[in-house]
Amino acid sequence: MKIKVINPNTTLEMTEGIEHAAKSAARPDTQILAVSPKMGPISIESYYDEYLSIPGVIEEIIKGEKEGVDAYVIACYGDPGLQAAREVTDKPVVGIAEASLYLASMLAARFSVVTVLPRIKTMLEELVDSYGMSRRVVNIRTTPLSVLDFEKDPERGMKMLEEEGEKAVSEDNAEAILLGCAGMADFADKLEEKLGVPVIDGVVAGVKFAESIVDLGKKTSKLKTYKYPEKKEYTGLLDTFGDQAAVK
Template sequence: MKIKVINPNTTWEMTKGIADAAESVRRPDTQIIAVSPEIGPASIESFYDEYLSIPGVLEEVKKGEEEGVDAYVIACYGDPGLQAAREVTEAPVIGIAEASLYMASMLAARFSIVTVLPRIKTMLEELVDGYGMSKRVLNIRTTPMCVLDFERDPERGMELLRQEGRKAVEEENAEAILLGCAGMAEFANELEEELQVPVIDGVVAAVKFAEAIVDLGKTTSKLKTYKAPETKQFIGMLAPFGSKA
């Protein structure tokens, strides 16, 4: 089985960490292909960043169709381009936020998310609501660190996650913690041991869901919503997307 893990930002150091997380849980017969797009932002911390990352994500999915990929993981907690990606492939496409929320709902009645900058909170509130999980998510706790800060200073990152995770458990009665950034994967196991509740990294969750869905022989429904986009002309820098639609 071949799973393509797409980090929607263009920072390879972060992609390497995401690849390590995916490799740590893959089955022996699963091949992980971890990539960053050729176009896109260095990190994703706003609606602006997120929307501009989507063409690069779609480009990588289209490449995957020629690479024999069996499933895709979008490794950013905003799940950018998830719905559009499902339109351009029959293979399963899984977002790491989606995967972590669904996994948490099977393990805990109520849970909290710990993520990066405060400006992300509204974005994630809308995402959580879109997945129908608003009643399950107690809070979205933020830190003063941006996405790439966790790569540059993992010790400080771990300490802030520890502080916010402990507050979520002790003050909010969170029964599980979700790590709201693909760059936080390395902290999950240590936090779980300290907090004594499930701590879920979305990359790990998405890879295991992908393996299960492929094993079951399931593919993305093409009946209506996720059928291939209608062929039409695109102009300017998006011209290649129109010609291949």
């Protein structure tokens, strides 16, 4: 099968790290196609960044329909564009936050998220609530580092994650830790060894869920909510999206 893993930001170094994590989890017979959109922010750390990344994500989904893709993974912890992406394909589309939360709920009663800058906390609280996981997530812990800081200084990034992870276990009584950024994949195994609880990277979780859904032969329901968008005119920068989205 072919799984397209979309990094919604345009930092190619981060996409390469995401590709490595995805391939490390995928089966030998699974082809991973890791991409960044041609348009969008270099990192996603605000509502503004997130919303402006969505057209690029949708465009990559539309391209994937012509590339023979069997499933998609949106590799940003805000799951930007996830619901809209499900409208333009009948293939499974998995968000890495959604996947990590569902996986954690099967492994632990309560868990904490460790993520990037403090400003993202409210965004993730709202996301967690939208997935019905507010009672399971005991805390969302932030670090002083941006998304790109983890790319530039992984040693410091590991130190910050370890510090917040230890607090999550000792102060939050978290029984698992979720890494709240797609660029944190390389830290998961070392953190799990140090903290003594499951540490879940969303990219890995997303790939395994995508594989499982394809194996089960399931597709996105087109009955009502996620049916293909109605054909209509879009103008300005979005003038090509109307005809492309309503392909069925």
